[in-house]
Amino acid sequence: MRSGVLLRLYIAAVFVFVFAPIVTSMVFSVNSDRFPTVPLGHFTWDWYRTAFARPEVWTAIQNSLIVAACAATLSTLIGFATAYTDYRYGFRFKTAYLALALLPPTIPVVIMGLAMLAWLGRLGLSGTLTGIVIAHTVMAAPFAMAICRLRLNQMDAALEPAAWNLGATQWRAMRAVVIPFCAPALVSAFCLTAAVSFDEFIVAWFVSGLNKTVPVMILEILQGNVDPQINAIGTLVFLTSMTLVIAAQLLIIRRSST
Amino acid sequence: MPSRTDVYKYVWRLPLILWQGLFFVVPLLLMVAMSFWLVRNYRMTPDFIFDxxxxxxxxxYVWNAYEVTFLRATVAAALASLIAFPASFALAFRVSETTRRWAIFFLIVPFFTSYLVRVYAWQVLLAESGPINAVLGFAGLGPFTMLNSGFGAMVGYMTLVLPLVVILQTFSLAAIDKNLIEAAANLGAGAAQRLFNVIIPAAKVGLILGAVFAFILSFGDFVSPFYLGGSKPPTLSILIIDTTKSGQQWPRAAVVAVMMIVTLFVVAFAAVGAAYGRRNG
Incomplete structure (x- = not known):
């Protein structure tokens, strides 16, 4: 029994470590000290006020939202198509196909950044938001594929053939059976890939040029000095991606437990 | 002429091949090719030279960076596996199904939440005059220098990988057939024997997978060694960034990148071999 209590305390300690940076960032974003320490200074909205008075912050937010929305849409479409192919078909070179689908997240982002910079530069896309969207889609599509594949696992294998037997074409069965069944997974994949794109900064930094996204801007502020404005912007970034990730998970959990 | 079935089939199969072929495989191949290019007067020209x-x-300095990066990633993988294991064990065996689900739920959230901002928060927390040293100061300890050191970098690596390692370990531990452990207990195996002879071998795949992901992520990470480790000594990823950003030396950066990819492939294959090979050896 005592070991049970100890183990619970241990779990709590791990969670404290994992969430400490998120919580402190939020606390320091409303704390008056430039170099925060204990005891805390007084409560203030000043860092938010200074951060959001800068027009470049708003431009960055706008860039991030555009990139995240486009990259998430593309990732979700590609991820779903790939998951369906894996679910439905067996073919030669399928192992290579699946490797192509799942490999990108294992390549270090710094290397992706360099490779993207070189290739997008040749295509004349470096320094554009389009370039960032392309790179983020490559990186996020595997997550969308995984989510859609898990959902397809839960679909009765006889469901689609049943629709065909009733006279539906493959396209009709896809529209009337498969897509409605996968709808929560599609929304969930969209949210999660949007979060991946919204938080990605290395490749975006290599590729972006003057079109900065929010994390790229944070990276550049960080290269200067300690600046609590980062906590204010960071809190906004945290809240955005946490909302997206939690929404993504709730959609999957709710559906799979019914 | 392709039949209608073929069209349907390829509509779903081709997007991945086209997109990842054009924007994942080609860039990486280009990068490999670039490592053989010629740079003269700050201009790159395609070539096939080994300069x-x-x-x-x-x-x-390249080999020093390689050594530091490899060593740190190995330590990070071992450390993350050890720190995660008791927590994963407890989540797999000592809590209810519902608690486990929620725990996993909350571990997934930080994994997809700005790593950069979390590292910045550690920078503030670990500072010489920061909150942690202030608390330690009340107890008459310190102040300790935690930033710009191997310790600082390690805190960053743990921030990056710990949630994922706990998730992977928990899944594999929770999947163990409980009857197996009970049978071992009935046959007189003590707690340590059950752990080392039954539980760990049965969860081998997940444990190795967790360690490998920790290695891969730490090996390629640039943020922690830069902002918490003080970039001295530089790691391979810092080297890539410095080389890339300083003019047209992309081919040299590409060399480092290829070294990293080869290393990761070797490590990943060795680990997969260890995880799935010789089950009853």
């Missing part, structure tokens, strides 16, 4: 390789592979 960049020779230059990078004969420089001591």
């Amino acid at each position: 960049n390789w020779e230059r990078m592979l004969t420089r001591g």
